[in-house]
Structures are given as C-alpha cells and as structure tokens.
Amino acid sequence: MARVLIAGCGDIGCMLGNSLGAKGHEVFGLRRDISKISAPINPIAGDLFNLNTAIPQNLDYAFYIVSAASYKDFEYYQAYVLGLKNLIKALNGQSINRLFFISSTSVFGQSDGEWVTEESPSEGKNFSSNRILEGEALALNGPFPATVVRFGGIYGPGRTHLIDSVISGKAHCMEDVYSNRIHSEDCAAMLEHLMNLENPESLYIGVDNLPTLTCEVYDWLAEQLSVPDLEHKEPTENTRLLRSNKRLSNQKIRSTGYEFKYPTYQEGYAAILETLN
Numbered sequence: 001m002a003r004v005l006i007a008g009c010g011d012i013g014c015m016l017g018n019s020l021g022a023k024g025h026e027v028f029g030l031r032r033d034i035s036k037i038s039a040p041i042n043p044i045a046g047d048l049f050n051l052n053t054a055i056p057q058n059l060d061y062a063f064y065i066v067s068a069a070s071y072k073d074f075e076y077y078q079a080y081v082l083g084l085k086n087l088i089k090a091l092n093g094q095s096i097n098r099l100f101f102i103s104s105t106s107v108f109g110q111s112d113g114e115w116v117t118e119e120s121p122s123e124g125k126n127f128s129s130n131r132i133l134e135g136e137a138l139a140l141n142g143p144f145p146a147t148v149v150r151f152g153g154i155y156g157p158g159r160t161h162l163i164d165s166v167i168s169g170k171a172h173c174m175e176d177v178y179s180n181r182i183h184s185e186d187c188a189a190m191l192e193h194l195m196n197l198e199n200p201e202s203l204y205i206g207v208d209n210l211p212t213l214t215c216e217v218y219d220w221l222a223e224q225l226s227v228p229d230l231e232h233k234e235p236t237e238n239t240r241l242l243r244s245n246k247r248l249s250n251q252k253i254r255s256t257g258y259e260f261k262y263p264t265y266q267e268g269y270a271a272i273l274e275t276l277n
C-alpha cells in the first residue's frame with residue numbers, strides 16, 4: 001500500500017483520498033481549512049502559499065490540486081507556481097514515485113473547432129495560461145517523475161453554474177462553438193487510475209468522450225428542466241477570438257484502460273438532475 005499526499009484537498013482531492021483510503025492506502029490531505037476532511041484521509045492544516053507545516057515522510061505519491069481563487073495574475077501565480085514551489089521544497093529528500101500536477105485545457109489556444117491531442121501545441125496567450133504553463137514546467141522539470149493532467153470544464157455536485165443559469169433564464173449560447181467537460185467523479189477516478197499505472201506518461205487530457213456544441217448542451221438541459229428555449233447567438237469575430245472552440249480528444253487516457261463513469265454530458269448531468277428533484 002502507498003503513502004499519498006493530496007496538496008489542495010478540495011472536493012476532487014477528497015473524492016480521490018476517500019477512494020484510495022478505502023482501498024488501504026495511507027492518505028494525507030493538506031489544506032488551510034481541514035473541517036471538510038474526514039477519515040480515512042489524515043488531515044494536515046497548512047497554507048501552500050506560506051508552507052510552514054511539516055510534511056509526512058516516506059511518501060510514495062503526491063497530488064497537487066490547486067486552483068486560483070480569482071481571475072488575477074497574482075492569484076494564478078500563487079495557485080500554479082508558488083504553491084508548487086513550496087511543496088517541492090517541502091518534499092526535498094524524499095523518493096516520490098510520481099508527482100501529479102493538475103492543470104487545465106485552457107492552455108490549448110486552438111479556436112477553430114479542430115481536434116486537439118496531447119501533441120497539439122499549447123499557447124501562453126494570457127496571464128492565466130502563462131502561469132499554468134509555468135507550473136507545468138516546474139513540475140515536469142523538478143526532482144521527481146511527474147505527470148500533468150489537463151482537465152476540461154469540470155462539473156458535478158456543487159458545480160452547477162450551468163444548470164442554475166438555464167433555470168434562471170440567464171443562459172445563452174454561441175452557435176458553432178464546441179465545449180469539453182468532465183464530471184468531477186471522473187476527475188478523481190482518472191487520477192487514481194493514473195497512480196496505479198506502472199509507467200504513466202508526462203501529459204494527459206482529461207475530458208469525456210464527447211466534445212459537444214455548447215448550444216446542444218444548453219438546449220438539452222432546458223428540455224430536461226422543462227424551461228423555455230434558450231437564446232442562441234451568432235459569434236462575432238471578436239468573440240470567436242476570445243472564446244475557446246476546440247474538440248479535445250481523450251483517446252490517450254482511454255488507451256490506458258480507463259473507462260469513464262460519465263462518458264458524455266447527458267449521463268453526467270442526468271445524475272445531477274436526479275439529486276435536484
């Protein structure tokens with residue numbers, strides 16, 4: 001059994017930790033507010049941005065699952081660079097089998113609806129993607145073997161912004177714009193799967209099986225919720241430049257044997273809607 005540290009143990013980290021702990025692994029969850037961490041995860045109160053907390057020794061794996069508190073350069077620097085630097089320094093001297101760094105598919109700059117794989121070029125087109133890529137480089141060039149996982153749009157329990165906007169009638173969608181998403185339970189399960197692989201590669205995309213036109217998702221949700229049809233807008237040239245529009249391939253993670261619990265948005269959102277009824 002492995003000793004595992006989850007740095008930034010939020011909802012996905014807790015799902016991952018609970019699953020690993022139930023299988024007999026010894027799991028430590030690090031975050032500032034440990035009130036939401038429960039057994040089998042061992043809580044560690046600590047601030048990754050000012051890390052003065054003792055880190056457990058003889059760890060086998062470390063997961064870094066941190067996101068920015070707001071859309072500001074300093075917040076992205078703290079979340080994706082400073083916190084990781086502090087963690088790597090705190091792990092100095094340990095023989096970590098692998099560090100997993102949770103990234104974002106926003107670093108892919110493609111915007112013409114093309115297919116994107118792990119081999120596609122990334123692009124630091126703004127401060128947020130620049131900071132995320134800086135963190136990826138820090139992880140991959142650090143002292144431990146590392147794997148970067150770029151997740152698409154994460155939804156799930158507690159992440160119901162799209163459902164709420166459809167219900168309120170505030171949602172509108174751009175025609176001919178693709179979106180990519182992954183259920184939070186699949187995020188956690190995919191990370192566990194990668195930890196159990198003998199030799200995972202350095203980069204994986206984490207999205208479900210079906211890149212989908214945004215309007216199709218909105219219209220489907222409106223139908224399920226029995227609300228009026230949503231407004232469709234034709235994207236202007238400016239909005240096309242600003243919006244992400246790409247189809248992300250998950251073939252690489254599926255080729256390792258991972259099977260998605262929620263292979264498309266319909267299964268994932270249907271499970272959430274059941275809990276709202």
